[in-house]
Amino acid sequence: MLSQLLRSEWMKIKRKGLWFLTVLGPLGVVGLTMVNYGVRKDYLLSLSDDDWAIYLDNILSLTPLALVLGIVILTSMMASIENQTNAWKQWLALPVSRSSVYLSKYVIATTLLFVSSIILGIGTTLYGLTLGLGDDIPWLRIMQVSFYPWLASQALIAFHLWVAVANNNQGITVSIGVVGVILTFMAFFLPDWFLWKWPTLANDWNNPFINIVLGISAGLLLFIAGMWHFCRKDVS
Amino acid sequence: MSIIVQTEQLTKTFQKQQAVDHVDMVIREGEIYGFLGPNGAGKTTTIRMLLGLMKPTSGTVRIFGKELQKHKLDILRQVGSLVENPSYYPHLTAYENLNVVREIVGVPHKRISEVLETVRLTEAAHRKVKGFSLGMKQRLGIAAALLHQPKLLVLDEPTNGLDPSGIIEIRELIKSLPQQYGMTVLISSHLLSEIDQIATAVGVVSRGKLIYQDQMSNLRKLARSTIRIQCSEPGKAVAALKQLELAAAHEQEQLILENCSNRSVADAVSLLVHQGHDIYRVEENKQSLEQIFLSMTDGVSL
Ligand SMILES: Nc1ncnc2c1ncn2[C@@H]1O[C@H](COP(=O)(O)OP(=O)(O)OP(=O)(O)O)[C@@H](O)[C@H]1O
Ligand SMILES: [Mg+2]
Numbered sequence: 325m326l327s328q329l330l331r332s333e334w335m336k337i338k339r340k341g342l343w344f345l346t347v348l349g350p351l352g353v354v355g356l357t358m359v360n361y362g363v364r365k366d367y368l369l370s371l372s373d374d375d376w377a378i379y380l381d382n383i384l385s386l387t388p389l390a391l392v393l394g395i396v397i398l399t400s401m402m403a404s405i406e407n408q409t410n411a412w413k414q415w416l417a418l419p420v421s422r423s424s425v426y427l428s429k430y431v432i433a434t435t436l437l438f439v440s441s442i443i444l445g446i447g448t449t450l451y452g453l454t455l456g457l458g459d460d461i462p463w464l465r466i467m468q469v470s471f472y473p474w475l476a477s478q479a480l481i482a483f484h485l486w487v488a489v490a491n492n493n494q495g496i497t498v499s500i501g502v503v504g505v506i507l508t509f510m511a512f513f514l515p516d517w518f519l520w521k522w523p524t525l526a527n528d529w530n531n532p533f534i535n536i537v538l539g540i541s542a543g544l545l546l547f548i549a550g551m552w553h554f555c556r557k558d559v560s
Numbered sequence: 561m562s563i564i565v566q567t568e569q570l571t572k573t574f575q576k577q578q579a580v581d582h583v584d585m586v587i588r589e590g591e592i593y594g595f596l597g598p599n600g601a602g603k604t605t606t607i608r609m610l611l612g613l614m615k616p617t618s619g620t621v622r623i624f625g626k627e628l629q630k631h632k633l634d635i636l637r638q639v640g641s642l643v644e645n646p647s648y649y650p651h652l653t654a655y656e657n658l659n660v661v662r663e664i665v666g667v668p669h670k671r672i673s674e675v676l677e678t679v680r681l682t683e684a685a686h687r688k689v690k691g692f693s694l695g696m697k698q699r700l701g702i703a704a705a706l707l708h709q710p711k712l713l714v715l716d717e718p719t720n721g722l723d724p725s726g727i728i729e730i731r732e733l734i735k736s737l738p739q740q741y742g743m744t745v746l747i748s749s750h751l752l753s754e755i756d757q758i759a760t761a762v763g764v765v766s767r768g769k770l771i772y773q774d775q776m777s778n779l780r781k782l783a784r785s786t787i788r789i790q791c792s793e794p795g796k797a798v799a800a801l802k803q804l805e806l807a808a809a810h811e812q813e814q815l816i817l818e819n820c821s822n823r824s825v826a827d828a829v830s831l832l833v834h835q836g837h838d839i840y841r842v843e844e845n846k847q848s849l850e851q852i853f854l855s856m857t858d859g860v861s862l
Contacts, residue, residue, distance in 0.1 A: 328663045328664055328666070329663075329664065331663050332660045332661075332663040332664060335652070335656060335659060335660050335663075336649055336652070336660055338651070338652065338656070339651045339652070340651060405649060405651075408650065409645070409646070409647045409648055409649075409650065410645070410647055411647040411648065411649060412647075413608070413611075413613055413643050413644070413647055414641075414642075414643070414647035414648075414661075414701075414704065415647075416612075416613060417611040417612070417613060417636065417639070417641045417643070418636065418661065418664045418665065419633045419634075419636040419637040419664065419665065420633070420664055421633060556615070558608075558613070558614040558615060559608070559613040559614065560608070560613075560614070
């Protein structure tokens with residue numbers, strides 16, 4: 325049933341610009357880094373011997389914001405596809421379990437963001453190579469910078485999906501989304517347990533793995549809570 | 561005939577308002593069940609509970625003899641529905657909208673063209689639904705409900721927004737479904753005339769309560785028709801009709817005959833003509849069916 329649902333969901337997001345956003349996000353991150361290096365390359369190269377590390381830190385400083393923005397926009401657009409003509413009542417009167425419907429929405433959102441991460445990895449590598457940052461390409465670190473923020477963001481995907489699906493009123497969804505983006509902006513000042521800090525991979529122990537474990541386990545809890553709510557909700 | 565839908569003491573309470581109040585509904589196989597009630601009576605709320613969209617506050621729903629709570633997916637596989645305003649994805653074409661549903665119900669692609677043909681949307685198949693008129697969207701909704709040839713079709717005010725010729729077309733379509741595909745149909749409306757023309761059974765709901773439920777033919781029997789004859793000298797005519805042992809009344813220059821067979825009307829007219837009365841008009845008055853409903857629903861007109 326999930327595979328049928330996913331095929332339907334992919335069809336539904338046609339022409340809504342979701343794929344465009346998926347590509348735009350990582351290109352934006354690489355593009356801003358290009359501007360940064362275009363303006364002050366000499367300075368940035370003089371900061372340290374490890375030019376790749378400085379470069380990847382620059383990428384990583386932009387990724388969380390792009391990611392959270394992406395999560396907020398994708399989840400609210402996916403919910404609005406159903407909300408605008410109250411298509412939930414048609415969709416949920418079909419022979420599908422509500423939990424699968426909810427799971428299919430989550431899978432779509434997280435898959436799109438995974439594709440963004442792949443594009444980010446490719447873009448980061450390609451631009452890095454043109455900068456001449458040294459022959460010793462830190463493949464592992466590139467993979468971490470590309471995919472760790474996505475892994476650490478699972479809780480945010482689950483949270484914003486829940487908000488978007490629970491509110492027929494897109495105003496509320498967008499307001500909460502804006503708060504999320506602002507929190508990400510201020511992530512540096514937030515305590516480690518704050519969801520919106522996790523995609524920055526920063527914590528007091530200097531171990532990004534903690535953020536991933538937190539992101540995935542809290543993501544699972546938030547997903548189950550959101551699904552539980554969705555399964556019991558009256559659809560008008 | 562087996563029972564397709566049966567609710568027991570079905571109740572839904574919003575805050576303090578009882579939108580659906582202990583409803584015992586019975587729909588038998590092959591029926592077109594007209595679900596009639598004024599605005600806000602609880603029709604849509606009942607239908608939402610039948611489709612598992614809302615949980616009853618209390619009471620149970622059985623469809624195809626199975627309890628909805630426990631066998632929801634099994635039941636919904638054989639149910640097609642259109643609830644309230646049509647739902648659709650405006651950025652997709654009519655064809656794509658149906659294809660999204662087709663994936664779930666698992667029927668071949670050719671069913672899409674078939675149902676589009678049925679609701680006469682073939683020409684608009686590849687246009688975005690955003691630009692459709694309300695009537696076209698409504699037809700698309702009906703097409704989606706028919707896609708998997710359900711055993712039970714639930715249509716909530718399906719002729720909303722249709723023009724008169726569209727209404728007739730959809731009515732004929734719905735009427736043909738039981739014989740052609742063995743479907744059972746639940747159709748709701750706030751218009752008595754619509755239910756009168758389409759339904760074989762009727763349930764009347766008012767303020768959440770099911771206040772009447774029976775075969776349409778039995779209801780029509782309740783609604784005694786009157787024949788009004790407009791003629792010259794109605795006073796004399798009343799006296800003349802006493803010979804036929806017909807109780808005629810005289811009201812505003814008209815003769816009124818209640819509850820008569822074709823034979824008695826024919827006899828009455830021929831007698832009057834023989835006696836030299838001029839007959840201007842003979843008309844049947846069906847207002848009484850409405851009046852029965854008016855009294856049932858405490859004066860809220862249908
Ligand atoms: N989601 C809801 N929350 C609160 N009250 C509701 C909700 N849905 C319906 N109601 C109330 O329940 C009552 C019945 O509504 P319902 O939509 O079932 O009526 P209806 O018979 O379908 O009317 P109409 O002919 O206008 O479609 C109304 O008074 C309505 O205000
Ligand atoms: Mg209604």
